[in-house]
Amino acid sequence: MGEILKIDNISVSYGSIRALTDISMSIDEGAVVSLIGANGAGKSTLLKAIVGQEPLKSGSITFAGETICQTKHHHGGLTTDLIARRGIALVPEGRHVFADMTVEENLDMGAFMVRDQALINKRKEEMYDFFPILGARKKQKTRSLSGGEQQMMAIARALMSAPRLLLLDEPGLGLAPLVVQDIFNKIKIINEENKVTVFLVEQNARLALRSSSYGYVLENGKIVLEDKGEALLLNEKVQKAYLGA
Amino acid sequence: MLNFFQLILIYAGIYAIMAIGQNCITGYTGMLSLCHAGFFCIGSYATAIICKTFGLSFWFSLPVAAIVSGFVGLLIGIPTLRLKGDYLCIATLGLGEIIRNVATNLNPVGYNSIPRATLFGYQFASRNKLAFIFLIWAFVLIFYILFQQLAHSRLGRAMIAVREDEVAAQSNGINVTKYKISSFVLGAAVGGIAGCLQTAYTLTVQPGSYTFMVSVMVLCTVVLGGMGNAKAVILGAVIIQFISYLPQLTGLTNVIPAQAKQIIYGLLLVVMMLCRPQGILGRDKYRYGDPRTRKEKLHDFFVHPRKAKGGKV
Ligand SMILES: Nc1ncnc2c1ncn2[C@@H]1O[C@H](COP(=O)(O)OP(=O)(O)O)[C@@H](O)[C@H]1O
Ligand SMILES: [Mg+2]
Numbered sequence: 156m157g158e159i160l161k162i163d164n165i166s167v168s169y170g171s172i173r174a175l176t177d178i179s180m181s182i183d184e185g186a187v188v189s190l191i192g193a194n195g196a197g198k199s200t201l202l203k204a205i206v207g208q209e210p211l212k213s214g215s216i217t218f219a220g221e222t223i224c225q226t227k228h229h230h231g232g233l234t235t236d237l238i239a240r241r242g243i244a245l246v247p248e249g250r251h252v253f254a255d256m257t258v259e260e261n262l263d264m265g266a267f268m269v270r271d272q273a274l275i276n277k278r279k280e281e282m283y284d285f286f287p288i289l290g291a292r293k294k295q296k297t298r299s300l301s302g303g304e305q306q307m308m309a310i311a312r313a314l315m316s317a318p319r320l321l322l323l324d325e326p327g328l329g330l331a332p333l334v335v336q337d338i339f340n341k342i343k344i345i346n347e348e349n350k351v352t353v354f355l356v357e358q359n360a361r362l363a364l365r366s367s368s369y370g371y372v373l374e375n376g377k378i379v380l381e382d383k384g385e386a387l388l389l390n391e392k393v394q395k396a397y398l399g400a
Numbered sequence: 401m402l403n404f405f406q407l408i409l410i411y412a413g414i415y416a417i418m419a420i421g422q423n424c425i426t427g428y429t430g431m432l433s434l435c436h437a438g439f440f441c442i443g444s445y446a447t448a449i450i451c452k453t454f455g456l457s458f459w460f461s462l463p464v465a466a467i468v469s470g471f472v473g474l475l476i477g478i479p480t481l482r483l484k485g486d487y488l489c490i491a492t493l494g495l496g497e498i499i500r501n502v503a504t505n506l507n508p509v510g511y512n513s514i515p516r517a518t519l520f521g522y523q524f525a526s527r528n529k530l531a532f533i534f535l536i537w538a539f540v541l542i543f544y545i546l547f548q549q550l551a552h553s554r555l556g557r558a559m560i561a562v563r564e565d566e567v568a569a570q571s572n573g574i575n576v577t578k579y580k581i582s583s584f585v586l587g588a589a590v591g592g593i594a595g596c597l598q599t600a601y602t603l604t605v606q607p608g609s610y611t612f613m614v615s616v617m618v619l620c621t622v623v624l625g626g627m628g629n630a631k632a633v634i635l636g637a638v639i640i641q642f643i644s645y646l647p648q649l650t651g652l653t654n655v656i657p658a659q660a661k662q663i664i665y666g667l668l669l670v671v672m673m674l675c676r677p678q679g680i681l682g683r684d685k686y687r688y689g690d691p692r693t694r695k696e697k698l699h700d701f702f703v704h705p706r707k708a709k710g711g712k713v
Binding site: 313 | 557565577
């Protein structure tokens with residue numbers, strides 16, 4: 156299958172502080188690709204750059220053949236909402252659920268771009284089937300859900316727009332190992348059955364690399380390693396730095 | 401005395417309309433704007449100029465007031481709405497004052513003896529307060545219904561999403577800038593209509609009556625009633641107007657200085673923030689398919705007031 160996302164030599168800065176330097180990546184359609192890195196490596200910054208929340212200092216990002224992000228000199232690229240409309244859904248770090256809305260209202264918001272009410276209802280039912288806990292809690296305020304349930308809801312909300320590419324920023328952060336495992340299983344199913352390309356950012360390297368066909372390692376804003384998922388798991392440097400071996 | 405209650409009802413109605421506009425901006429979309437006096441001013445001036453200078457009908461001035469003030473809202477909104485919280489508040493405060501200064505320079509003495517509004521041959525004379533109560537509260541009702549509908553609409557949902565979480569809203573394909581500006585322009589237009597109605601009642605326009613205290617009062621009204629709740633802000637307007645006429649009502653004008661009402665507003669705000677930050681009626685949050693029955697809602701309201709705020713019971 157062809158390439159769906161191409162990151163071409165991008166750099167991102169916060170004021171005078173460089174967060175990402177000359178990053179290039181390629182994600183194939185239908186794949187699960189992960190990016191691992193320590194706290195502060197620049198993982199979230201990369202995802203924000205892809206969805207147009209952080210401007211590029213250099214380089215460009217292409218999605219399905221269309222340039223979505225560019226430097227200011229080249230018109231700056233699309234805004235976040237337009238990038239979402241192209242089919243990229245981000246589940247941001249910290250989830251950003253609408254805490255005072257119910258689960259159902261959150262899913263409705265996720266389908267904001269969908270105009271067909273019947274389709275929205277169908278997708279909601281699919282989500283309740285796929286995440287039964289959300290079905291049981293649909294009239295409950297999201298605030299009252301547990302961390303794991305909120306994470307599932309954030310993923311379900313992102314899927315309501317039927318994206319082609321799902322970006323996940325540390326979906327396992329702060330959750331119990333069993334819950335994390337559950338979420339990763341779901342991600343795998345989403346990828347295999349719904350044919351959604353997944354780009355996964357994680358500190359939990361073992362779990363992330365196991366479920367990915369390809370992986371990148373980010374250190375201080377630079378890609379220092381990239382390889383097939385299994386290969387990275389066996390890589391000595393990765394084992395030392397990220398797998399605690 | 402009856403006369404006095406009628407007067408309060410008229411102003412409560414005018415401020416209710418203002419508050420509905422402010423509620424669109426602050427309650428639904430979550431933007432802390434402080435220039436409603438400016439839009440009020442624009443509406444009043446537009447009406448004065450159209451009715452007096454051009455000798456045209458009040459009914460013509462009504463949409464014009466809304467359009468002009470909405471347009472100025474657009475001009476103010478485009479550069480300022482990128483700002484957040486207190487920065488937006490200060491920027492809009494400054495712009496509201498600029499509007500007042502422009503109006504003052506336009507005509508420092510204001511306008512007097514503006515022609516009366518007529519409807520089917522009936523002349524709205526200031527001394528016939530009952531007619532104004534009907535006229536103004538008819539508009540309150542119209543805007544109440546319109547904004548209640550808005551809250552359930554796609555536009556309203558987008559505005560509420562922006563208020564709740566801008567990052568999440570954007571990620572769901574909502575153009576945050578577009579909805580912020582739409583909300584601001586709508587709120588501004590409604591503020592203009594309030595100005596137009598006030599002019600129809602007083603038949604004079606004085607630049608001195610659009611100070612930033614008016615903006616503060618409108619914001620107080622929204623906070624007091626309950627942000628994001630159209631019904632609540634109308635209640636807020638009635639309460640605030642009663643308070644502001646308290647010295648006259650009690651016949652204690654000699655004892656209570658006029659400034660006392662500002663102290664009362666301030667105290668009221670502090671007390672509200674401490675005891676019931678969601679306002680008297682609370683936020684109108686259960687909008688899309690509230691599963692609770694009326695009885696449960698009443699129960700929640702009296703027994704678990706915090707629940708209405710979304711807090712833990
Ligand atoms: N809004 C911001 N302003 C300034 N610096 C930031 C901002 N966000 C992140 N950074 C800095 O950029 C670097 C990368 O951050 P981030 O992308 O959040 O890392 P990660 O997600 O890998 O933990 C860090 O050094 C962080 O302090
Ligand atoms: Mg991060």
